[in-house]
Amino acid sequence: PSYQEATAGEEDYYLLPSIQSNKTNLNTDRKTNPESDKVNLCLQVYAILMFQLFVTVGVVCLFTFCEPVRFFIQTNPTLYMASYFMFLGTYIALGCCGDLRRQFPWNIILLVLFTLSMAFMMGFISSFYNTKSVMLCLGITALVCLSVTVFSFQSKIDVTSCQGVLFSLCMAMLLCAITISIVVPFGYVPWLHAIYAVIGAILFTLFLAFDTQQLLGNKRYTISPEEYVFATLSLYLDIIYLFSFLLQLTGGGHE
Numbered sequence: 451p452s453y454q455e456a457t458a459g460e461e462d463y464y465l466l467p468s469i470q471s472n473k474t475n476l477n478t479d480r481k482t483n484p485e486s487d488k489v490n491l492c493l494q495v496y497a498i499l500m501f502q503l504f505v506t507v508g509v510v511c512l513f514t515f516c517e518p519v520r521f522f523i524q525t526n527p528t529l530y531m532a533s534y535f536m537f538l539g540t541y542i543a544l545g546c547c548g549d550l551r552r553q554f555p556w557n558i559i560l561l562v563l564f565t566l567s568m569a570f571m572m573g574f575i576s577s578f579y580n581t582k583s584v585m586l587c588l589g590i591t592a593l594v595c596l597s598v599t600v601f602s603f604q605s606k607i608d609v610t611s612c613q614g615v616l617f618s619l620c621m622a623m624l625l626c627a628i629t630i631s632i633v634v635p636f637g638y639v640p641w642l643h644a645i646y647a648v649i650g651a652i653l654f655t656l657f658l659a660f661d662t663q664q665l666l667g668n669k670r671y672t673i674s675p676e677e678y679v680f681a682t683l684s685l686y687l688d689i690i691y692l693f694s695f696l697l698q699l700t701g702g703g704h705e
Contacts (some may be wrong), residue, residue, distance in 0.1 A: 488667045495580060495665060495685065496679045502686050506569040507588065513573035514584050520577045531576045537567035544683055557679045564683070568690060580696060591693040594655060602662035609623070609659045610671040616660065617654040645697070652696035658688040 513520055523529060540563045544551045551557045576584045602609070626646040633639055661684040664673045673681050 453494065466565045478511060479642050486677070490680055491673075491675045491681070492665060495681045498678070498682045499685055500567045502561075502569075502682070503689065504567055506565075506690070508571055509569040510576045510588070511574040512585065513577045514579075514581055524577055525575055533567040533570040533574075536563060537571060540564035540567065541683075550681060551677055552681045561679055561682065565686070568686075572690060572694065574696065575696065582655060583700060585695065587693055587696040590696055590700075591689065594692060595689055599662055602659050602666060608663070608670050609656065610663050612656070612660070616653065616656060619649060619656070623649050623653060634653060647695045647699040653691060654691040654695065658685065658692065661685050662690055 498630070513523060540560045542562050544557070544564060608656055624644065626642070626649060630639070630646060633642065659682065664671055665681050665685070667673070
């Protein structure tokens with residue numbers, strides 16, 4: 451059945467349209483093969499995600515190790531602003547326009563532009579930190595992602611049912627951000643910024659587990675096989691934000 455037919459009469463109206471209750475899959479036509487669909491979805495998502503991460507790591511390493519490139523981008527902040535607006539536009543198009551992100555090849559084109567803009571932004575930010583800090587955070591991020599993925603595959607804990615915990619951490623982050631924005635003009639408070647970075651790292655680690663279990667579809671909520679671009683976007687942003695908060699927490703600036 452089509453996505454609209456499969457989700458007809460769904461009770462979980464508060465969820466995103468791309469997310470549906472896993473019980474819906476139990477009522478679909480028995481001629482379909484949901485296991486095969488999930489395997490194909492995982493292969494699609496992780497193949498695209500690996501490409502995104504390789505591009506991002508390559509740009510970060512280029513901006514970190516190559517002194518002329520680092521000097522050029524640090525002295526031209528307008529490039530960062532241009533990449534930010536491209537990131538914002540492609541994110542809105544992919545996140546809010548459901549029909550557009552399901553249309554090939556526009557969804558792939560937007561995803562490539564989104565990846566390039568995010569990679570440039572992360573490379574720009576990483577250029578202000580010393581090389582050891584960037585490499586350390588890349589290694590920690592890789593280990594955390596591997597651990598969370600193995601946990602999501604093996605664990606019986608249903609993270610997709612913990613929306614309340616994620617919402618509470620989001621509110622804590624928002625309050626920390628508001629407090630920092632008020633306090634910073636009067637003086638930088640290192641411990642407050644460290645608390646903000648710790649909460650952010652924990653939050654996006656949980657979001658990574660949440661999105662991975664939705665992709666696997668073996669818990670209460672699952673993601674539609676048609677939404678491979680949305681699933682890739684979610685996992686990629688979780689990893690990028692995790693890296694950025696770890697960099698804020700442990701990174702040291704260039705001398």
